[in-house]
Structure formats: structure tokens, C-alpha cells
Amino acid sequence: MNLLEKLDAAAAKRKALLPEGIGAFGIPIEEIYSATEARIGDRRVLLLGTNNYLGLTFSPECIQAAHKALDNEGTGTTGSRMANGSYYGHRALEREFADFYECCAGIVFTTGYQANLGTISGLVGPGDTVLIDGDSHASIFDGCILSGAEIIRFKHNDMVDMEKRLRRLGKRTETTLIIVEGIYSMLGDQAPLAEIVHLKNKYNCALLLDEAHSLGVLGEKGQGLAEKTGLLKEIDFITGTFSKSLCSIGGFCVSNHPQLDQLRYVSHPYIFTASPSPATIASTRAALQLLRNGNELRKQLWRNCTQLYTQLKKTGYTLGPEPGPVIAAILDSPRQALQIWQSLLEHNIYVNLILPPAAPDGKSLVRCSVNAAHTTEQIAYVGDTFEKLFRQVLNS
Numbered sequence: 001m002n003l004l005e006k007l008d009a010a011a012a013k014r015k016a017l018l019p020e021g022i023g024a025f026g027i028p029i030e031e032i033y034s035a036t037e038a039r040i041g042d043r044r045v046l047l048l049g050t051n052n053y054l055g056l057t058f059s060p061e062c063i064q065a066a067h068k069a070l071d072n073e074g075t076g077t078t079g080s081r082m083a084n085g086s087y088y089g090h091r092a093l094e095r096e097f098a099d100f101y102e103c104c105a106g107i108v109f110t111t112g113y114q115a116n117l118g119t120i121s122g123l124v125g126p127g128d129t130v131l132i133d134g135d136s137h138a139s140i141f142d143g144c145i146l147s148g149a150e151i152i153r154f155k156h157n158d159m160v161d162m163e164k165r166l167r168r169l170g171k172r173t174e175t176t177l178i179i180v181e182g183i184y185s186m187l188g189d190q191a192p193l194a195e196i197v198h199l200k201n202k203y204n205c206a207l208l209l210d211e212a213h214s215l216g217v218l219g220e221k222g223q224g225l226a227e228k229t230g231l232l233k234e235i236d237f238i239t240g241t242f243s244k245s246l247c248s249i250g251g252f253c254v255s256n257h258p259q260l261d262q263l264r265y266v267s268h269p270y271i272f273t274a275s276p277s278p279a280t281i282a283s284t285r286a287a288l289q290l291l292r293n294g295n296e297l298r299k300q301l302w303r304n305c306t307q308l309y310t311q312l313k314k315t316g317y318t319l320g321p322e323p324g325p326v327i328a329a330i331l332d333s334p335r336q337a338l339q340i341w342q343s344l345l346e347h348n349i350y351v352n353l354i355l356p357p358a359a360p361d362g363k364s365l366v367r368c369s370v371n372a373a374h375t376t377e378q379i380a381y382v383g384d385t386f387e388k389l390f391r392q393v394l395n396s
């Protein structure tokens with residue numbers, strides 16, 4: 001098979017999962033009206049397929065900050081910080097992240113994906129080991145591949161399996177980086193951080209926690225799982241993204257290790273890519289401020305999460321183990337998931353369809369993400385529609 005034939009074979013596999021004409025992936029969004037509504041085709045739909053957890057995408061503070069930066073600093077930085085220089089906003093945002101996490105330093109990356117790539121490949125290399133959760137996001141896995149370190153996976157959230165692998169490493173644990181996530185993006189479950197920290201200390205490893213889905217969501221201050229569990233000081237490196245609760249694009253790493261700064265000089269995903277645009281940085285700075293003052297938003301988010309999770313559970317759907325902004329219905333087959341996804345769209349509700357191999361353990365998911373801007377009525381409508389479809393599709 002030549003290179004193009006290989007692509008044809010992959011396309012054929014994808015089409016076999018999705019009947020002709022159903023564009024569940026990369027669906028065209030024609031107009032976007034708010035944090036909760038958009039137009040898909042000729043339908044005005046409710047958005048439950050974004051990661052806009054605090055619902056801030058249209059907040060006047062973020063929009064005004066971005067406008068001002070565009071006017072004052074132009075559309076882009078046109079280069080990397082290493083070669084072309086660091087704008088005031090990049091440095092200010094790094095200080096603000098460090099301050100937010102009560103850490104000595106922070107680094108801003110151009111995307112969340114690059115934050116993981118850059119941090120992991122800067123920290124470990126050939127001869128070192130990364131011990132990662134089996135359900136890790138692709139950015140974690142790709143960062144590990146880029147690093148050249150040996151990759152060992154433990155079963156998702158399984159501490160017995162994790163310790164077994166640590167024991168086998170012997171003295172090599174000293175050059176081992178453990179990587180876990182605050183909230184896992186597919187089923188919305190949280191890492192057992194207290195046990196992970198215990199094992200990290202017992203075996204003398206370093207720990208990186210990706211708070212992509214938990215920043216702004218967990219903890220009184222919105223710092224994430226590290227705050228919720230009271231373990232902030234135990235985490236060596238925290239990475240995260242601007243593309244979820246912070247409603248723009250970019251990523252960060254914070255740490256109390258002064259060596260963090262050295263990553264700037266060794267990390268290709270930091271050095272060899274253009275830095276975030278001034279407007280992106282400005283809106284992120286505004287969003288971080290809103291997130292820090294966002295206790296009411298967080299409360300509303302959790303009211304919405306609990307409302308939908310409780311209703312779907314009561315209806316009989318199989319869900320992830322705990323409520324949160326990611327609520328995934330686990331279906332028996334790709335066909336069932338597709339049917340539910342399509343029927344939801346016909347009821348003007350947009351959610352994510354996740355088919356194997358993207359979901360863990362070959363599962364098929366209809367994944368909702370709830371945000372603070374959804375109204376109680378919108379969530380009730382989504383819950384009622386799921387209930388109706390449970391009877392129509394799953395009991396037929």
C-alpha cells in the first residue's frame with residue numbers, strides 16, 4: 001500500500017462507522033450566537049459540545065481586552081518568543097498564573113497541546129521514564145513520544161497497577177515522571193490524587209498534573225483538583241489550557257521548581273513556534289481574572305452538572321462515575337451512539353459523538369459538556385430529550 005492508499009484505507013474505515021452524509025466530526029457551525037447557542041445548517045441549536053465551562057466566550061471583559069490589544073499591538077507576534085522577544089502581556093500572564101497557583105514561576109505556551117508537549121519533552125529524555133494513565137490525552141502521549149523517554153502506562157485510575165509498575169522500575173523511579181489529569185476528558189472522572197501523591201513520594205518520582213478540564217471547575221478558587229484535594233504543594237508541575245474555562249487558546253505550565261525556566265531553552269514546542277497573539281493573551285488575562293472571582297459561576301456550573309447528571313442517571317443511562325462538566329452516556333455500540341447523537345441534533349441539541357478508537361476501552365460515547373451559562377430550562381430540555389430518546393432508541 002502506498003502512502004495515499006493508506007489514507008484511503010483509513011477513510012474507508014471511518015466511513016464504515018458513519019453512514020454516508022452524516023458529518024458528526026468537524027460539524028460546520030454556520031453562526032455562533034452565544035456561549036450556549038449556534039446555528040448548524042438551518043437549526044438554531046443548544047451547544048453542549050464545547051468546553052466553555054464557565055461560559056465566558058462572550059464576556060464583555062474578555063472581548064474588550066482583546067479589542068484593545070488588537071488596536072494597540074496588532075494581530076500577531078509573527079514569531080517565537082525566543083527569537084522575536086516576549087511582549088509585556090506574555091510575561092504578565094506568566095506572573096499571573098504563578099500568582100494564581102502560589103508558585104514561583106509559570107510559562108505560557110501557544111496551545112494546551114504544546115504546553116504538554118513542551119513540558120514533558122523538556123523534562124524527560126532518553127533513559128528516563130514516563131508513567132502515564134492509560135486514558136491520557138493525546139497531547140500527553142505525544143509529548144512522551146517526542147521526549148524519547150520510555151513510556152509505561154498504568155490502568156486508568158488503578159493505583160494497584162500503578163504501584164506494581166513503580167516497584168518494577170527499581171532505582172529508575174528517580175528519573176520517572178508520573179503524569180495524570182485532574183478531570184479526564186472522556187468520562188469526566190477525577191484522578192485519585194491523594195494516592196498518586198502518596199506513591200510519588202514513596203518512590204521518589206516527579207509528578208505532572210494536567211488540569212485542562214479542572215481549571216476553573218474544581219476547588220474554591222478554581223485552581224483545579226490540586227486545590228480541591230489540598231495537595232497543591234505536592235505537585236511538581238501543573239499544565240493546563242486556555243481553551244476551556246479561559247475561553248481562548250494557549251496553554252501554561254507552573255511550578256515551584258526554579259528549574260522550570262530552563263524549559264524555555266530546551267523545549268522545541270516552546271522555542272520553534274510563534275507565541276500567542278496579543279489579543280489571545282489579553283482575553284486570557286481578563287478571563288483568568290474572571291475565573292479568580294468566579295465563585296458564583298462555579299456554583300452555577302455545578303448546579304447545571306448535577307441537574308443533568310442526576311436526570312440521565314435516573315433515566316437509566318450508563319454514565320461516568322461522578323458528576324462534572326463532562327457527562328458522557330456510554331452506549332453499547334457505535335450505531336446506538338450515532339442514533340442518539342443524530343436524534344439529539346434533530347431536537348436542536350449539539351453534543352459530541354465519540355466512537356472507537358477515540359474513547360477508552362472501545363466504548364461509544366455521547367458526550368455532553370455543561371457550562372455555567374446554560375439556564376436551568378436549557379438543561380431540563382436536554383435532560384427531557386435524553387429521557388425521550390432512551391425510551392425510543394434504547395428500548396426499541
Ligand code: PMP
Nearest residue numbers: 111112113137139185212241243
Ligand atoms: N490536555 C487535555 C487533558 C485535553 O483534553 C486537551 C484538549 N482537549 C489538551 C490538553 C490540549 O489543549 P488545547 O486543545 O487547548 O491545545
